[in-house]
Amino acid sequence: MDGEELTEQETALYDRQIRVWGANAQRRLTKAHILVSGIKGTVAEFCKNIVLAGVGSVTLMDDRLANMEALNANFLIPPDENVYSGKTVAEICSDSLKDFNPMVRVSVEKGDLSMLGTDFFEQFDVVVIGYGSRATKKYVNEKCRKLKKRVAFYTVDCRDSCGEIFVDLQDYKYTKKTLEEMVECELNFPSFQEAISVPWKPIPRRTAKLYFAMRVIEVFEESEGRKHGECSLLDLARVLEIKKQLCEANSVSESHIPDILLERLITGTTEFPPVCAIVGGILAQEVIKAVSGKGDPLKNFFYYDGEDGKGVMEDISDSFTS
Amino acid sequence: MATQQQQSAIKGAKVLMVGAGGIGCELLKTLALSGFEDIHIIDMDTIEVSNLNRQFLFRRSHVGQSKAKVARDAVLRFRPHINIRSYHANVKNPEFDVDFFKQFDVVLNGLDNLDARRHVNRLCLAADVPLVESGTTGFLGQVTVHIKGKTECYECQTKPAPKTYPVCTITSTPTKFVHCIVWAKDLLFAKLFGDKNQDNDLNVRSNNSASSSKESEDVFERSEDEDIEQYGRKIYDHVFGSNIEAALSNEETWKNRRRPRPIYSKDVLPESLTQQNGSTQNCSVTDGDSVVSVMPSLGLKNPQELWGLTQNSLVFIEALKLFFAKRKKEIGHLTFDKDDQLAVEFVTAAANIRAESFGIPLHSLFEAKGIAGNIVHAVATTNAIIAGLIVIEAIKVLKKDVDKFRMTYCLEHPSKKLLLMPIEPYEPNPACYVCSKTPLVLEINTRKSKLRDLVDRIVKAKLGMNLPLIMHGNSLLYEVGDDLDDIMVANYNANLEKYLSELPSPILNGSSLTVEDLQQELSCKINVKHREEFDEEKEPEGMVLSGWTQSPATNGESAATSNNENPVDVTDSSSGSETASKKRKLSETEPSNHNKETENVESEDDDIMEVENPMMVSKKKIRVE
Numbered sequence: 021m022d023g024e025e026l027t028e029q030e031t032a033l034y035d036r037q038i039r040v041w042g043a044n045a046q047r048r049l050t051k052a053h054i055l056v057s058g059i060k061g062t063v064a065e066f067c068k069n070i071v072l073a074g075v076g077s078v079t080l081m082d083d084r085l086a087n088m089e090a091l092n093a094n095f096l097i098p099p100d101e102n103v104y105s106g107k108t109v110a111e112i113c114s115d116s117l118k119d120f121n122p123m124v125r126v127s128v129e130k131g132d133l134s135m136l137g138t139d140f141f142e143q144f145d146v147v148v149i150g151y152g153s154r155a156t157k158k159y160v161n162e163k164c165r166k167l168k169k170r171v172a173f174y175t176v177d178c179r180d181s182c183g184e185i186f187v188d189l190q191d192y193k194y195t196k197k198t199l200e201e202m203v204e205c206e207l208n209f210p211s212f213q214e215a216i217s218v219p220w221k222p223i224p225r226r227t228a229k230l231y232f233a234m235r236v237i238e239v240f241e242e243s244e245g246r247k248h249g250e251c252s253l254l255d256l257a258r259v260l261e262i263k264k265q266l267c268e269a270n271s272v273s274e275s276h277i278p279d280i281l282l283e284r285l286i287t288g289t290t291e292f293p294p295v296c297a298i299v300g301g302i303l304a305q306e307v308i309k310a311v312s313g314k315g316d317p318l319k320n321f322f323y324y325d326g327e328d329g330k331g332v333m334e335d336i337s338d339s340f341t342s
Numbered sequence: 343m344a345t346q347q348q349q350s351a352i353k354g355a356k357v358l359m360v361g362a363g364g365i366g367c368e369l370l371k372t373l374a375l376s377g378f379e380d381i382h383i384i385d386m387d388t389i390e391v392s393n394l395n396r397q398f399l400f401r402r403s404h405v406g407q408s409k410a411k412v413a414r415d416a417v418l419r420f421r422p423h424i425n426i427r428s429y430h431a432n433v434k435n436p437e438f439d440v441d442f443f444k445q446f447d448v449v450l451n452g453l454d455n456l457d458a459r460r461h462v463n464r465l466c467l468a469a470d471v472p473l474v475e476s477g478t479t480g481f482l483g484q485v486t487v488h489i490k491g492k493t494e495c496y497e498c499q500t501k502p503a504p505k506t507y508p509v510c511t512i513t514s515t516p517t518k519f520v521h522c523i524v525w526a527k528d529l530l531f532a533k534l535f536g537d538k539n540q541d542n543d544l545n546v547r548s549n550n551s552a553s554s555s556k557e558s559e560d561v562f563e564r565s566e567d568e569d570i571e572q573y574g575r576k577i578y579d580h581v582f583g584s585n586i587e588a589a590l591s592n593e594e595t596w597k598n599r600r601r602p603r604p605i606y607s608k609d610v611l612p613e614s615l616t617q618q619n620g621s622t623q624n625c626s627v628t629d630g631d632s633v634v635s636v637m638p639s640l641g642l643k644n645p646q647e648l649w650g651l652t653q654n655s656l657v658f659i660e661a662l663k664l665f666f667a668k669r670k671k672e673i674g675h676l677t678f679d680k681d682d683q684l685a686v687e688f689v690t691a692a693a694n695i696r697a698e699s700f701g702i703p704l705h706s707l708f709e710a711k712g713i714a715g716n717i718v719h720a721v722a723t724t725n726a727i728i729a730g731l732i733v734i735e736a737i738k739v740l741k742k743d744v745d746k747f748r749m750t751y752c753l754e755h756p757s758k759k760l761l762l763m764p765i766e767p768y769e770p771n772p773a774c775y776v777c778s779k780t781p782l783v784l785e786i787n788t789r790k791s792k793l794r795d796l797v798d799r800i801v802k803a804k805l806g807m808n809l810p811l812i813m814h815g816n817s818l819l820y821e822v823g824d825d826l827d828d829i830m831v832a833n834y835n836a837n838l839e840k841y842l843s844e845l846p847s848p849i850l851n852g853s854s855l856t857v858e859d860l861q862q863e864l865s866c867k868i869n870v871k872h873r874e875e876f877d878e879e880k881e882p883e884g885m886v887l888s889g890w891t892q893s894p895a896t897n898g899e900s901a902a903t904s905n906n907e908n909p910v911d912v913t914d915s916s917s918g919s920e921t922a923s924k925k926r927k928l929s930e931t932e933p934s935n936h937n938k939e940t941e942n943v944e945s946e947d948d949d950i951m952e953v954e955n956p957m958m959v960s961k962k963k964i965r966v967e
Contacts, residue, residue, distance in 0.1 A: 025643075025644065031645065032391055032392065033391065033392075033394055033395055034395050035392050035395070035717075036392055036395055036396065036717070036718070036719055036720040036721070037395050037396070037719070037720070037721045037722075038708075039480075039712055039717065039719030039720075040480040040481065040719045040720070040721050041721075043646055061375075065726060068398060068722070068726075069722050069723050069726060072395055072396055072398055072722045073395075073721070073722065073723075074395075093375055095371055095374075095375055095420045097420070098419060098420055099420060099421070099422065119401070120398050181734075292376075293372050293375035293376045293730075293733070294372055294376060294729075294730035294731070294733040294734045294737075295730060295734075296375075296730070297368065297372050297726045297727065297729055297730030297733075298726075298727050298730035298731065298762070300726065301722075301723040301724065301725075301726035301727035301730070302723075302727065302761065304722075304723045304726075305481065305721075305723045305724075308723070315754075316755055318761075322761070324762065326734055328764065329731075329734070329748045329750055329762065329764035330760060330762060330763070330764060331752075331760065331761045331762025331763075332756075332759050332760050332761070332762075333756045333759050333760075333761055334759065
């Protein structure tokens with residue numbers, strides 16, 4: 021993988037970041053193929069970041085037709101009807117992204133992720149699901165895990181001024197720098213299904229509330245057949261009902277999840293650009309680390325909440341019960 | 343998320359951004375997307391290729407153009423109806439005075455040099471405008487909020503000044519590679535290709551005999567018809583050979599130090615290079631931009647590769663030859679520029695040969711360039727994260743959500759699970775000479791130091807004043823300005839050359855000075871204490887300023903290694919203001935990796951706006967710039 025040298029052009033362009041992560045990591049990046057679906061504000065930020073970083077290719081999936089709403093928090097879509105009319109979000113974003121770094125191959129894939137077979141995912145090194153339903157996330161994650169080749173799997177979801185990132189690197193071997201030397205490490209990641217099925221009771225009290233809140237929202241959207249963000253204050257009663265059910269099933273008190281947090285998540289349906297920048301940045305950093313095989317990866321959830329300003333990593337696996 | 347109140351606060355806000363580089367591009371984009379409609383942006387820099395890996399508003403075709411202007415144009419393309427005003431100018435210009443700053447609701451800094459940050463800090467204090475500061479280096483970053491009277495100002499906690507090295511370490515006893523770089527760049531390169539009239543410490547030796555130093559001076563003179571290669575070898579033998587031998591003759595110096603070994607070209611290189619490598623006409627000229635470089639002709643392709651002594655020596659001689667062959671007109675006027683490929687090759691080679699001589703590990707061109715050019719390593723992601731955090735704080739400022747202001751640190755590795763760590767701002771430091779007007783104490787030899795030394799090293803360098811005014815009692819000892827008449831200017835110039843104790847109003851032990859910068863509206867009192875002796879190694883400047891470092895919060899511990907209590911109260915996110923008071927937190931350690939990492943190095947982007955540094959030519963001190 022690290023055979024070929026970087027070209028002179030690449031060395032000049034990537035000079036500043038090579039000084040951060042080294043030439044080897046840069047070489048690996050130029051060979052990495054990334055699949056991205058669900059291109060709203062945060063994912064647009066993510067795409068911008070990895071294209072600038074110089075990955076090998078980025079394949080975009082988002083068949084929604086571009087419209088005024090899609091413009092919100094997405095700087096890849098120019099506010100010109102003549103330009104975007106009739107095109108899908110993926111198509112427009114693809115054009116803009118190519119501009120940022122002509123050395124990256126940016127393309128569009130049409131269709132429904134949950135209909136694609138294992139072969140499809142084999143072409144990629146990294147898969148990122150943005151704003152996906154629980155079912156889609158599960159489906160794609162399972163496909164990735166079935167492959168012989170290790171495909172890094174990420175989900176990202178931003179609502180109101182909050183964000184969630186999930187990471188599954190399966191069996192991950194990597195190196196990291198300590199004060200004196202390079203150390204080899206290994207981590208084992210639970211699958212998406214495993215990570216969201218962890219019983220709540222043994223999970224430490226101080227774990228980010230967003231973990232639980234997002235699980236409630238996931239169930240709500242699935243049971244009501246809603247798309248991401250297709251909700252409002254009118255749904256609060258139903259959401260609280262689901263919360264009650266889940267808390268009971270897990271033998272935890274309802275105070276485990278603040279109602280006000282749930283309310284924020286269902287009313288804050290438009291994205292908040294600063295949070296998109298923050299979460300999109302963290303996500304890109306994680307993907308870059310995973311591709312280069314250097315540095316401690318995020319394991320396995322990341323939460324950002326604009327209200328308190330904390331960006332926290334939570335390790336949620338069934339090790340709590342063992 | 344966006345309440346009505348928030349929306350209208352954003353819409354009606356007038357924002358000033360200082361810096362359109364790494365953070366600036368991300369910030370301008372996020373501000374525009376967030377609904378800001380009136381943004382002014384100042385940046386004196388132009389776009390370079392190395393910016394393009396992260397300053398995504400710029401394209402290759404924009405190289406050479408104004409950053410502020412191109413950033414504006416790019417953002418207007420996706421938000422055409424907002425007002426963005428760009429200034430291709432130095433924020434230190436007089437046009438950006440207190441009245442200018444007063445028109446803004448908040449100022450957002452995206453700078454990466456200490457000098458400009460201090461300047462903006464003072465203007466914001468003078469104008470009473472909130473300031474959101476920020477910085478990034480690699481994966482680390484931070485955002486801080488500064489409100490006059492309510493929080494610390496940017497200078498309440500000292501930021502480390504750029505590293506300086508004692509002269510003797512550079513000229514005689516290097517122990518680190520960076521010492522060799524400084525020698526190669528500020529001494530050898532400057533001597534060979536720079537202004538001949540500048541003082542140069544290259545031939546300073548502990549046992550200075552008049553005749554030997556004259557000989558040394560003659561070595562550097564090249565006569566018209568002297569063969570370039572012979573000249574090059576002569577220089578090589580002088581600096582790496584005979585100079586070292588002369589240094590070795592002083593036993594005292596080497597009693598407890600590793601002795602360097604002299605290196606002569608005849609032992610390393612074949613007798614004539616021209617036979618080996620063909621004539622200098624074979625040098626590679628690339629890109630049509632005529633990038634003159636020796637590496638290709640020597641078969642050296644990879645800047646990350648380590649060269650051995652022979653290769654370094656070849657590069658040394660060939661680079662020198664190429665300067666004379668292709669860039670003769672520039673000789674005598676050159677200053678080191680990290681983007682000057684040939685200069686970087688020469689300095690790398692020279693530093694490496696010196697390192698070899700002193701038993702210091704050699705470095706690749708890539709590494710050497712980073713050190714010599716003070717290159718800040720940078721990626722897009724950190725800048726994007728920091729930009730998001732800046733906007734969040736800016737909105738709090740506009741909404742006057744005082745209890746919610748936070749200083750936020752972006753860490754490379756989680757500390758107590760936190761990758762983004764918010765902590766409450768501290769109250770102003772009562773000992774801060776900038777916002778709290780505390781007097782400073784200066785220890786100095788009043789009989790041996792001139793006013794010029796005080797102005798350059800203390801008032802300008804340490805206190806960061808641009809256009810200073812110095813008063814002793816009723817006597818105006820020095821000032822700068824456009825409105826001064828010739829007599830006054832002559833008078834002030836004369837004062838500069840006088841010893842402090844011999845000034846018209848003598849500065850002696852116990853004297854009290856007032857120094858001011860009218861543009862920054864900053865006034866400081868300095869109490870002078872006479873002191874005879876200063877340690878050359880520890881106090882190379884010959885003067886010590888105190889009273890400007892008295893902040894009780896500890897510095898220098900990185901959050902990743904800190905075992906202290908997490909300064910952030912890790913309770914429910916929905917809990918209210920647990921510690922609404924912003925008392926100084928004495929027991930807690932701030933993750934001040936930002937201090938070490940982001941402030942310590944001068945930027946390459948906004949670097950052009952740096953004030954001409956008098957320290958570069960000082961006899962007593964050499965700084966890595």
